[in-house]
Amino acid sequence: MSDIIPKHSSLPGNMASEIRMPAPVCLIENTEGQLVVNQEALEILSATKNPLVVVAIVGLYRTGKSYLMNKLAGKNKGFSIGSTVQSHTKGIWMWCMPHPKKPDHTLVLLDTEGLGDVEKGDKKNDTQIFALAILLSSTFVYNTMNKIDQRAMDLLHHVTELSNLLWTVSSPDLDGVEDTTNFANFYPDLVWTLRDFYLDLEIDGQLITADEYLEKSLKLKEGTDKSLQNFNLPRLCIKEFFPIRKCFIFDSPAHWKKFAQLETLRNDELDPDFVQQVAAFCSYIFNRSKTKTLSGGIKVNGPQLSSVPHALFLANNISISSPCEDLKSLVQTCVNAISRGDLPCMENSVVALAQIKNSAAVKKAIAHYDQQMDQKLQLPTETLSELLDLHGACEREAIEIFMKNSFKDVNQKFQKQLETLLEARKDDFCNQNMEASWSRCSALLQAIFGPLENEVTQGIYSKPGGHFLFIQKTEELKARYYQQPRKGMQAEKALQRYLQSKQSTSDTILQTDLALTVKQKVIEEARMKAEAARIEAQRLEAIQRYNQQVMEERQRLHLEQVRRMEMFQEYQLRQQERVLQLRFQEQTVNLNREIEDERRRLHNEIQDLQRNIVSQDDTCILL
Ligand SMILES: Nc1nc2c(ncn2[C@@H]2O[C@H](COP(=O)(O)OP(=O)(O)O)[C@@H](O)[C@H]2O)c(=O)[nH]1
Ligand SMILES: [Mg+2]
Known part of the structure; x- marks a missing residue:
């Protein structure tokens, strides 16, 4: 060494x-x-x-x-x-x-x-x-x-x-390779x-x-x-x-x-x-x-260089488990790949290169599509065409990117692959859109109709006429639900499904309503009769009271009249008495006068007589 x-x-x-x-x-x-x-x-x-x-x-x-x-x-x-x-x-x-x-x-x-x-x-x-x-x-x-x-x-x-x-x-896994x-x-x-x-x-x-x-x-x-x-x-x-x-x-x-x-x-x-x-x-x-240097400016040192595949992964922003793996694994992996005969023969290398480049172009295009959709798509969309329009725009951009990056795409094999992938993504987005719409609508229905359900549980609508009130409230809540934006394409279906699920509740409220209404009618009739009787009794009582009052009044008037008459009679009586008294007095006076006059006359007469007698003395004596 x-x-x-x-x-x-x-x-x-x-x-x-x-x-x-x-x-x-x-x-x-x-x-x-x-x-x-x-x-x-x-x-x-x-x-x-x-x-x-x-x-x-x-x-x-x-x-x-x-x-x-x-x-x-x-x-x-x-x-x-x-x-x-x-x-x-x-x-x-x-x-x-x-x-x-x-x-x-x-x-x-x-x-x-x-x-x-x-x-x-x-x-x-x-x-x-x-x-x-x-x-x-x-x-x-x-x-x-x-x-x-x-x-x-x-x-x-x-x-x-x-x-x-x-x-x-x-590179065992190129799925994460961006480009x-x-x-x-x-x-x-x-x-x-x-x-x-x-x-x-x-x-x-x-x-x-x-x-x-x-x-x-x-x-x-x-x-x-x-x-x-x-x-x-x-x-x-x-x-x-x-x-x-x-x-x-x-x-x-x-x-x-x-x-x-x-x-x-x-x-x-x-x-x-x-x-x-x-x-x-x-x-x-x-x-x-x-x-x-690796991608992102990481400078390679000995241990990293010794990890060629890892360095390459890093170069493509692929995370690796141990960045400090030594050159052994770098060189070793490449040499192993060579020894295993993994490399295609040189004659096929152009084809292989085309495959690599076109696969990369597909990945790049898909990545762009994913990124754009991720950025622009807000699920659920109000309509399907809103989603399809966005998909269409992103699809066009993705295909353009593919075109720019593709290389010898014989028979448009990779373009077709890209289109298939985009189609699958579109279907996936459509499904996601439906799911997102369903969840949003379900959440909305729960939020809007939840209080009504509570009221039902509390028995607020278990009364005669309750069904009408329930229907009325339901219609109000439906209108509120319709006003909510971005419900997506499941809006109607979710509402109908919800209403269907609550149909039995509605039926129960209706039955209760009807049953209570019949009972209520009987009670009402009885109550009405009682009320009528009460009113009649009151009326009679009032009449009686009136009559009584009238009678009392009459009585009072009568008594008053009587009293007045008595007073009058008394007055008259007193008047009469006075008149009588006056007359009596007058008669008495007159009588007395007459008596007096009589007496005088008699007296005079007597006297006359007496004088006559006296004058006739010896004729007769009268007595
Ligand atoms: N013609 C020529 N021969 C050279 C040159 N440089 C080196 N040589 C000679 O070529 C032979 C091979 O050199 P070498 O460096 O071993 O070549 P290698 O096999 O490419 O590494 C040696 O005899 C060198 O002296 C050059 O620039 N021109
Ligand atoms: Mg040499």
Whole structure:
């Protein structure tokens, strides 16, 4: 095992975990066509807590990859350089060192076994190593000879697809992946190195930069015929997978005869242009290479990088149980997937890529639909068309999103799948809408009719005429129920169902009402009779009282009259008496006078007589 020298062992935190390796170690060994993870290398990687800048180089064998990586390491020796046609690096080699420009960062150089080694004759392993390098790195150096040609383009394209597939099969659960095409989150930046570049960098007499040369090589051609599609497809994929791209050209480092001793040559013994180009390359890598960063800006450290699948899950916002799983599970899972033969063969990779992209497009479209519906739909809707209109609008947006993100959707297989999913969601929303309407209406009915039910329980309507009152109240409450907004489509059905359920109550109230009414009638009649009798008695009594009063009055009047008559009679009597008395007195007076007159007369007569007698004396004596 290589020595790990902690640079600042007394310092706390990540500074204490800085690794200096005197020489590279094999991370993934390629022995007899099998990829085996080197546990020692994993442990070294796990020891660093620093953010990692991971630079991996891939390309055909014996194209000076190891030599260039040694330049990055600032060493002449390190990664094994083959001076014969037999490629020296078997698998992926790793060299960790303090980052020359970023304090507290670890630079991890990954050198890969050259592609296309005639001795191995196993292309599958080549591309698997290639794909692993893409997944592990933050800067991916693609090393090719002479110029950018179609073969190099196709190779990069296929391996990029393969790395994508490797990522897919290494991720046990992609259901939560929001956007599987969001490669930029975890895909490395691409640096294309062109060795022994011999072309003039000019177009139409205009000098161009290496980057412009790369972009020109990746330019799509317009048209739809098959050959153009074959031309465009790898370019499209490369552009999409590697949005950040850089190109470096290198002259031949020295005369070919010196190649065997190249690693021993000093800079002044090399081609000065090459030296300058290497310096520019190293400067770019040191200054511009990003840390291996997960989605959301989480920087990868050793233990995380060692968990490739987990890192990838994180990159897609998938929660993982243990984010500090070490590189073992990262590399191990990928290597296991490769060993199990989970990767589809390369010929199918375009189809597989299309499937991945289209599945992702379906997921993205569905996610958009779900998000929009979630945001805009308020259940229950008043009408079905309200729901269907909203579904229609969100469906259109979802299909648009799918269209934008889909890729080679042969026979609209995925679009149909999307439509089926949307249809299912629509049905689901319709059901939910009905359920929501039912619950809302049930709650409303309970709230509105609850007091009436209480009144029924209290027997308020168990009286003659109670049924009418009950019906009247029910109608009032129905009107109130109808006034409530957002009842949804179950409004009428729920009401009718409720009323039906209360029909027996209504019937009971009616029966009670009728029974009580008959009884009440008898009672009422009796009461009326009694009342009539009472009134009659009262009337008679009143008449009697009246008569009595009249009689008494008459009596009184009579008595009064009698009294008055008596008084009058008395008065008359007294008057009569007085008259009589007066008359009597008068008669008495008269009588007395008469008597007196008589007496006088008699007296006179007597006297006359007497005188006569006297005068006749002797005639007679009368007595
Ligand atoms: N033509 C050429 N050969 C190079 C270059 N750089 C290194 N070499 C030589 O190519 C041979 C293979 O180098 P190596 O780095 O092992 O290639 P690798 O297989 O891609 O890693 C060695 O003899 C190197 O000296 C280069 O830029 N151009
Ligand atoms: Mg090599």
